[in-house]
Amino acid sequence: MPTANVRDIEIYYERAGNGPRLLFISGTGSDLRAKPNVMDGPFPKHFDTLAYDQRGLGRTSKPDRPYTMAEYADDAVGLMAAIGWGSALVVGVSFGGMVAQELAIRHPHMVEGLVLACTSPGGEGGASYPLHTLQHMSREDRARHMIGISDTTRDAAWAKANPALYEQFVAFAAADPYADEPGHAMGQRRQLEARAAHDAWDRLDQIHCPTLICAGRTDGIALPETQEKMASRIPGAELRFFNGGHLFMLQDREALPAMIHFLKGEA
Template identity: 35%
Template sequence: MGRLTVMPHATAPDGTRIAYHVRGEGPPLLLLAGQSNNHHWWDPVRSGFERSHRTITFDYRGTGDSDKPDEPYSTTGFADDVIAVLDQLGVESADVYGTSMGGRVAQWLAIRHPERVDALVLGCTSPGGSHGLERSREIRRALADADKVGRDRVLLDLMYTPGWLAANPGPYPVLGDAEMPAYAKGRHLVASNKHDAWDQLPLIKARTLVVHGSDDVFSPAANAELLAARISNADHHLIPHARHAYFHEFSTTATPLVLAFLDR
């Protein structure tokens, strides 16, 4: 899937240029991708949302067509970048759907900018910190393999079921931005690992849906119940047999579920 030749940019408070992309018509829906990924994360399922919503995606700093400063990143900082994009577009408030690290960024949007978030969907994500349930040491070691082919094989197994992988040879946009500098990948990893919104999750006022694959061990599925219990106006839904990329492999279940919640 080739990158768009030209993407418009918003300017973050620190001057970093953030590339964004808009498609579809209707109420605005902000789609937030996972760690070390750009807006192409949503390519396989975006059309299902843009039939009824004006979808907004963007490239995190360090990815895609956005600037790539070699300085500390954070999930709160990514949330500030999102606000710059919404301001550039003149969008006062939007529905927000964040998956994986994007769900962590979405938490901060709803906490720090409640007036900008209408409905909130948190997918395959975690509250972070000491309360969040993290992947096992074995998985961490496998993902640190120096061999990229080996790492990708492990990551795909965490994302999708074996049968689906056998029937769908790729490409897989959830494997990360291949052109991302190594330093930026490290910055993204640290930003995601340092996320901890637990103490402030009760401040979220937006009605919230938490979605997770029941067989997700990359971000363990029990995080869904933790988040839903911590947010006052939240419900959660586990998609049976799904792994981390539930939104892609199980899109025929996940997309209608999310749309029904947003349109309620």
């Protein structure tokens, strides 16, 4: 099992592919044991791709104390250093996009190019949906609550018209085969607490690497107007909207190729 000792934790990671170095930073609750994941997608076909379980998640250490967004960014830098990378392209998705913002601000020499997907800057720029306020709900209740927010086209009328598909989405979102593992719930809670405190808005103008912001047109978690604000704040940032909600990368077949073209510097 590939792991690296980074600061106060042991990070589980996976690496695959050839080409330019690419660090992929995943979203809330992500666990590389969940398949398919980024390592099964197109990125390793174009890049030397590195993905990992963030602190508190998956097979990475879960210290029971408050986490900060700065720590998450420093974890990423420490992992890169541990495998001998001095810099890389970076893709951050949702919560991972918040980490990627901190990474590009705190360690600009480490980031060659940046893709921020379905994420938010916090502060006056706007925050993503407050998932930390739902922790009192059961997993199924949270799943039902979030379906119409994750994609605003999947409202009550859509659910009534598509009952079987709606229940499939609920079952998928509610499933957690690792829920009973020691530290699992605590680590997820610590991540949500750090997410709630994310605010890079006043520092976004310190990001100077080529940046692409990607978002779903019907995303109710990372709102379209927030993407526009973020793009206006990062010098030279490009903004692209795609069909779909928070999972637009799976919903719109043009999304991943657009990211790959940008990262490879192709027109």
